[in-house]
Each structure stands twice: as C-alpha cells, then as structure tokens.
Amino acid sequence: MYGLHLTADLYACQGGAELMIDPVAIAQLCRTRTEASGLTLVDDKWVKFPDWQGQPGGVTGAVLLAESHLAIHTWPETGNVTLDVYVCNFSGDNSGKAQQLLETVIEAYKPGRIVRNELVRGDISANALPASPTPEEEGWIVEELAPSASFSYRGKVLERQTTPYQSLEVLETSPFGRVLRLDGRFMTSEKEEFFYHESLVHPAAMAHPAPTRCLIIGGGDGGAAEELLKHPSVRELVIAELDAQVIEVARKQLKAVHRGAFDDPRVRVEIGDGMAYVDRSPGQFDLILMDLTDPDTPASALYEPAALARMQRALAPGGALVLHLGSPVFHPEQVRRLLGHLQAQFREVSPLGLYIPLYGAYWGLAVASDSLRPPDLTAAEVQRRLDARAISNLQHYNADIHGALFALPNYYRALLPTPEPADVAAAH
Structure with a gap:
C-alpha cells in the first residue's frame, strides 16, 4: 500500500473565474492534466454549490484514478483552492506522476501563495516492519515561509473551523502556549505576542504627543488594542475586523x-469591511494600525496604493499609519514594493524591524506619516514619555529598544527606494 499523499492550499488565485465556479471547466482541466501525467482516470464526480450571500458557490469534485485519486475544492469568494493527490506505489513508483499532476493543476490556477504538504503513506501489509514516527504523527505543525523555506512547531489542534472568510485554528504548543493560525499561517500566541504587538504599537504611539482616536483594521485577537490602551490619552479605539469568528474565538481562547481589551469602554468593535469604515471617517484618527494577515493573502488589496491613499485621508493632522511588510530576508521584493507604495504616498516613511519568534524570521514593519518621525525620538525622550504616561508593563519595548528597532541592517536599507522629489510632491 506504500504511496505518496500530496496536498496544496492555493491562495489569491488569478487563473480565471471559470476554474473557480464552473464544474465543466474544472473537470476538463483535471482530466487533461491527469492524462498528461500518465495516471489512469477511471471516473470523476463534480458538485456545484449554490450561491451564498451574493457570492457564487464553489465546486467540489474528485477524479478516481486506478492509482488512487485527485480531489479539489474551490472558494470563489476568497480566491482559494485546496488540492489533494494520492497515489499508491504498490506495483510501481507513481510519485513523479503525482507531483506532475499536482503542479500542473496548480499552474492553471496561478495562485499568489501556495502551502504544500507531503505525506509518505506506509506499508500496512502483514509482513510490514513498524514504521518510525513521522513529524506529522509527532504533532509537528508546518508553515511555508517562502517557496524554498518552511518552519514548524510541535503542537496539537484545540479548535478548527472554517469561517465565511478563512480557515481558523487554535493550537496548543510547548514554546508559545496557545497559537492562532489563519489560512495555515501563524498569527499570534500567548507567550510571545509582545514582540509583534509592542513593536506595532509603541514606536508610533510614543512618537505621537497624545494619540486620542485610534483605528485598528483587523486586529481581531485584541493584542494590538491591549497595547494601545496603555496610553492614557487614548479616548476612542475602533477595531474594524472583517471576521466576527476571530473575535469570538479570541475572547474564549486567547485571553492572555x-x-x-474588548471589554474596555474605550473600545468599539465594528464587524465588516474595514475600508468602508475608513471611508466614513476622513481626518479622524491619530493612529491607524493595519493588523492584518500578510500582504500576499486575500488581504493584499489593503496594501495597494489606492487603499493606502484612503487610509491617509482618514488620518488626523500629525497622524500615522502603521503596518507590517513581511520578512526582508524571505520576502525582499514584497518589502521593496510596499515601501515604494508608502514613499509615493507619505512624506515620512520609517521602516523598522525585529525578530519575531512565532514567525520564524526577522520581520519588517513601517510607520508612515506626513509629519511624524519616530526615529527622531532620543532614548531620553522615550523614557520621559514612558514615565509621564505611566507605561511600565512592557516585555520588549523600552527606551533603548525604540532606537534599535529603526537601526536597519544594510540589506534591509537597500530595499528602501530613494524617492524622487516630484514623486512625493505629486502625492499631496
């Protein structure tokens, strides 16, 4: 029975609408790709789901192979697809054919991001030797950081659900306690969330003389809100979260x-399109934090120039936008592109970076403003403001760390484009 089981989760697919909603087109794709791979098609079955909340329904189907199967499911509302290829290698090694089939179907969907998994299935015959435990059996949870790199933590799934927008998991891990994962990516954890949340919030909040009204787009785990509320000048904090189930799960599972923070009277949760809320709030916010999934996920549109311009209009005079960029090590072109977008829109762009344990990499963030420059604050001034605001319960950020966050290594500096004076003028 020895065989190979391959799965792939595809995000932000650009391969054509028919491959998301048309069972005839999907069936034809899978039949031709199966034939080209050299595997043997026996039969296939396809189901089209009804429309849901104004969105076209997806398609589920399977191709029965003499060697085993190909299965597929599409989510047109988010542009996501899951693939599953299994082949038995009992009478010959079909692994190469399985790989070819998977990759050619992936190619047709043109995904923005791919999460692959591979499982070698064991021999269950009477004479089979006991197998050594695989990482999957030992509870290793793997995330692909880039096409050529991945990392993993040992843990177990406490809760798993599919929301209208994404897959959601809460995991229990040894190093980090409970971990939130969305669409196969680690988001935050109980024991190390302070690396990300303190660095997202305090460099900009400390540079602002007195942030009063703040907006978090995303941020359904509540960690960024908890940090912002440490600043006594904050009088109103809006969390604009698309997915109500993220907040529901965070309330129950991620109290640490x-x-x-969700119960603080200064906090208001707005469920729905965060950009719609931005458009209703011109010139109102001292700080806007984009606490979203990564720029190569379905949230990608919020990192594009048009969305950044809309967020700039929602900033009050002296306000700042804060966002994360990805890893300068593993995503350099993405970081370069986003910094270029920011420099074309804002007069002051201040990149920063730090190692985030849960993300397995050195990570880039940025503060963008028309006037605020957090790197200009001296350690003495940061300490004075920390004391004046009575902020002491921090685990990562302090007066010395403030400047260190903006001390970029040369390879990161090289990703920051040099703006032409006309480009900046044209943005205002």
Missing part, C-alpha cells in the same frame, strides 16, 4: 493576548 487581549487581557480583556
């Missing part, structure tokens, strides 16, 4: 991350 949000520490009750």
Whole structure:
C-alpha cells in the first residue's frame, strides 16, 4: 500500500473565474492534466454549490484514478483552492506522476501563495516492519515561509473551523502556549505576542504627543488594542475586523493576548469591511494600525496604493499609519514594493524591524506619516514619555529598544527606494 499523499492550499488565485465556479471547466482541466501525467482516470464526480450571500458557490469534485485519486475544492469568494493527490506505489513508483499532476493543476490556477504538504503513506501489509514516527504523527505543525523555506512547531489542534472568510485554528504548543493560525499561517500566541504587538504599537504611539482616536483594521485577537490602551490619552479605539469568528474565538481562547481589551469602554468593535469604515471617517484618527494577515493573502488589496491613499485621508493632522511588510530576508521584493507604495504616498516613511519568534524570521514593519518621525525620538525622550504616561508593563519595548528597532541592517536599507522629489510632491 506504500504511496505518496500530496496536498496544496492555493491562495489569491488569478487563473480565471471559470476554474473557480464552473464544474465543466474544472473537470476538463483535471482530466487533461491527469492524462498528461500518465495516471489512469477511471471516473470523476463534480458538485456545484449554490450561491451564498451574493457570492457564487464553489465546486467540489474528485477524479478516481486506478492509482488512487485527485480531489479539489474551490472558494470563489476568497480566491482559494485546496488540492489533494494520492497515489499508491504498490506495483510501481507513481510519485513523479503525482507531483506532475499536482503542479500542473496548480499552474492553471496561478495562485499568489501556495502551502504544500507531503505525506509518505506506509506499508500496512502483514509482513510490514513498524514504521518510525513521522513529524506529522509527532504533532509537528508546518508553515511555508517562502517557496524554498518552511518552519514548524510541535503542537496539537484545540479548535478548527472554517469561517465565511478563512480557515481558523487554535493550537496548543510547548514554546508559545496557545497559537492562532489563519489560512495555515501563524498569527499570534500567548507567550510571545509582545514582540509583534509592542513593536506595532509603541514606536508610533510614543512618537505621537497624545494619540486620542485610534483605528485598528483587523486586529481581531485584541493584542494590538491591549497595547494601545496603555496610553492614557487614548479616548476612542475602533477595531474594524472583517471576521466576527476571530473575535469570538479570541475572547474564549486567547485571553492572555487581549487581557480583556474588548471589554474596555474605550473600545468599539465594528464587524465588516474595514475600508468602508475608513471611508466614513476622513481626518479622524491619530493612529491607524493595519493588523492584518500578510500582504500576499486575500488581504493584499489593503496594501495597494489606492487603499493606502484612503487610509491617509482618514488620518488626523500629525497622524500615522502603521503596518507590517513581511520578512526582508524571505520576502525582499514584497518589502521593496510596499515601501515604494508608502514613499509615493507619505512624506515620512520609517521602516523598522525585529525578530519575531512565532514567525520564524526577522520581520519588517513601517510607520508612515506626513509629519511624524519616530526615529527622531532620543532614548531620553522615550523614557520621559514612558514615565509621564505611566507605561511600565512592557516585555520588549523600552527606551533603548525604540532606537534599535529603526537601526536597519544594510540589506534591509537597500530595499528602501530613494524617492524622487516630484514623486512625493505629486502625492499631496
């Protein structure tokens, strides 16, 4: 029975609408790709789901192979697809054919991001030797950081659900306690969330003389809100979260991350399209934090120039936008592109970076503003403001760390484009 089981989760697919909603087109794709791979098609079955909340329904189907199967499911509302290829290698090694089939179907969908998994299935015959435990059997949870790199943590799934927008998991891990994962990516954890949340919030909040009204786009785990509420000048904090189930799960499972921030009277949760809320709030916010999934996920449109311009209009005079960029090590072109977008829109762009344990990499963030320059704050001034605001319960950020966050290594500096004076003028 020895065989190979391959799966792939495809995000932000650009391969054509028919491959998301048309069972005839999907069936034809799978039949031709199966034939080209050299595997043997026996039969196939396809089901088209009804429309849901104004969105076209997806398609589920399977191709029965003499060697085993190909299965597929599409989510047109998010542009996501899951693939599953299994082949038995009992009478010959079909692994190469399985790989070819998977990759040619992936190619047709043109995904923006791919998460692959590979499982070698064991021999269950009477004379089979006991197999050594595989990482999957030992509870290793793997994330692909880039096409050529991945990392993993040992843990178990406490909760798993599919929301209208994404897959959601809460994991229990040894190093980090409970971990939130969305669409196969680690988001935050109980024991190390302070690396990301303190660095997302305090460099900009400390540079602002007195942030009063703040907006978090995303941020459904509540960690960024908990940090912002440490600043006594904050009078109103809006969390504009698309997915209500993220907040529901965070309330129950991630109390060590949000520490009750959702129940603070200064906090208002707005469920729905965060950009719609931005458009209703011109010139109102001292700080806007984009606490979203990564720029190569379905949230990608919020990192594009048109969305950044809309967020700039929602900033009050002296306000700042804060966002994360990805890893300068593993995603250099993405980081370069986003920094270029920011420089074309804002007069002051201040990149920063730090190693985030849960993400397995050195990570880039940025503060963008028309006037605020967090790197200009001296350690003495940061300490004075920390004391004046009575902020002491921090695990990562301090007066010395403030400047260190903006001390970029040369390879990161090289990703920051040099703006032409006309480009900046044209943005205002």
